[in-house]
Amino acid sequence: MAESNSTRQIWVVFWILFILTAIEVALGIFKPSFMLTNYIIGVTLLNMTFIVLTIIKAYYIVGTFMHLGHEEKSLQFSIVAPMWVLIPYLLFILLTEASFHGAIG
Amino acid sequence: MKDSVEKENLWLGGVRPMVASYGKLMMWFFLMTDALTFSAFLALYGTHRFLHSDAWPIADEVFNHFPFLHGEYPMLFVALMTFILIMSSVTMVLAVHYGHQMNRKKVILWLGLTIIGGLIFLGSQAWEWSHFIHGTYNGSIQLADNSIAHIIDDSSIVNNGDTISYANAQILLDNSKPIYGANLSQNEYGHKTFAQFFFFITGFHGFHVFSGIIILIVIFINVLKGTYEKRGHYEMVEKVGLYWHFVDLVWVFVFTFFYLV
Numbered sequence: 001m002a003e004s005n006s007t008r009q010i011w012v013v014f015w016i017l018f019i020l021t022a023i024e025v026a027l028g029i030f031k032p033s034f035m036l037t038n039y040i041i042g043v044t045l046l047n048m049t050f051i052v053l054t055i056i057k058a059y060y061i062v063g064t065f066m067h068l069g070h071e072e073k074s075l076q077f078s079i080v081a082p083m084w085v086l087i088p089y090l091l092f093i094l095l096t097e098a099s100f101h102g103a104i105g
Numbered sequence: 106m107k108d109s110v111e112k113e114n115l116w117l118g119g120v121r122p123m124v125a126s127y128g129k130l131m132m133w134f135f136l137m138t139d140a141l142t143f144s145a146f147l148a149l150y151g152t153h154r155f156l157h158s159d160a161w162p163i164a165d166e167v168f169n170h171f172p173f174l175h176g177e178y179p180m181l182f183v184a185l186m187t188f189i190l191i192m193s194s195v196t197m198v199l200a201v202h203y204g205h206q207m208n209r210k211k212v213i214l215w216l217g218l219t220i221i222g223g224l225i226f227l228g229s230q231a232w233e234w235s236h237f238i239h240g241t242y243n244g245s246i247q248l249a250d251n252s253i254a255h256i257i258d259d260s261s262i263v264n265n266g267d268t269i270s271y272a273n274a275q276i277l278l279d280n281s282k283p284i285y286g287a288n289l290s291q292n293e294y295g296h297k298t299f300a301q302f303f304f305f306i307t308g309f310h311g312f313h314v315f316s317g318i319i320i321l322i323v324i325f326i327n328v329l330k331g332t333y334e335k336r337g338h339y340e341m342v343e344k345v346g347l348y349w350h351f352v353d354l355v356w357v358f359v360f361t362f363f364y365l366v
Contacts, residue, residue: 007199007202010199010202011195014191014192014195018188018191021184021188021191022184024360024361025180028165028179028364028365029179029180047365050361050365050366051361053361054357054358057357058358061194061350061353061354061357064198065195065198065350066346066347066350066351066354071124072123072124075124078123079133079134079136079137082137082141083137083140083144086141086144090145090148091148091151094151095148095152097152098151098152098153098155098156
């Protein structure tokens with residue numbers, strides 16, 4: 001029973017990843033025009049969709065395939081917390097410096 | 106009672122911190138630092154893309170070939186590569202799953218398929234690189250100011266999105282040279298840092314895939330020899346599995362930021 005449950009979960013995650021990737025590829029090929037003209041925090045709706053879908057995929061890979069979802073809370077936080085702090089910080093610093101060169105608003 | 110004993114021994118060793126073995130914990134911390142390395146690369150890629158946004162090539166127009174097919178098929182090949190890597194991640198997690206059940210035959214099957222998936226991915230990447238390095242049949246021209254232009258007809262060129270006639274571009278054309286394909290010093294598709302970042306980031310990821318395959322093969326031989334059967338657990342498969350999923354995870358991000366955004 002336990003076996004069929006966890007293999008089923010693996011395949012469910014596979015289909016989630018597969019469908020999300022297929023959506024990304026379809027959007028990348030067709031590039032709907034309303035998604036290019038609408039902006040969310042300075043990023044086009046299309047790119048924002050890509051980024052959100054990617055983070056959802058990352059959540060499933062790390063949570064289910066890498067089994068982090070079933071580890072101790074302390075382990076989960078010691079892996080994920082540095083990312084959530086350092087990566088946005090890095091992006092903030094680098095992209096702000098790029099705007100200093102007049103490249104972005 | 107058991108709780109208090111464990112608390113007393115907490116600082117004396119013998120207790121697994123975070124209920125994970127030493128090897129697994131260290132693999133997690135290594136992967137965390139490696140993730141920060143890759144995010145630094147991708148963040149720097151973003152910075153340079155903003156800096157040179159006028160001359161930045163569009164990935165769709167660069168990587169639009171598919172083996173054995175003529176014509177332009179943007180995204181299709183890289184989507185296939187992504188699919189192969191996700192598939193090999195699934196076979197890996199199944200190998201880990203049967204490892205927990207001490208089912209040696211199934212571990213051999215799924216681990217073997219994972220290695221094959223990894224090899225197919227590396228081969229695809231080699232094909233993609235070779236295409237990028239050789240470039241297009243017509244190539245493009247590097248003008249006197251080092252910017253890239255494409256000839257569109259007998260009388261004008263396109264440079265950074267502007268169409269310029271030969272007469273107006275004469276000074277720029279005088280010291281121009283034709284370039285084909287991309288390498289670390291020139292890139293027919295646009296700004297040369299695009300090519301540098303492409304080679305560096307996908308190369309670094311490809312090297313992770315390569316070393317992952319080597320480690321998988323070592324573990325595979327151990328499974329065949331029955332090492333983990335004797336040891337009583339297949340945790341080694343789980344640890345290399347963590348690494349393999351991480352490689353897949355990085356590719357998910359490289360795919361988004363190189364090919365989609």
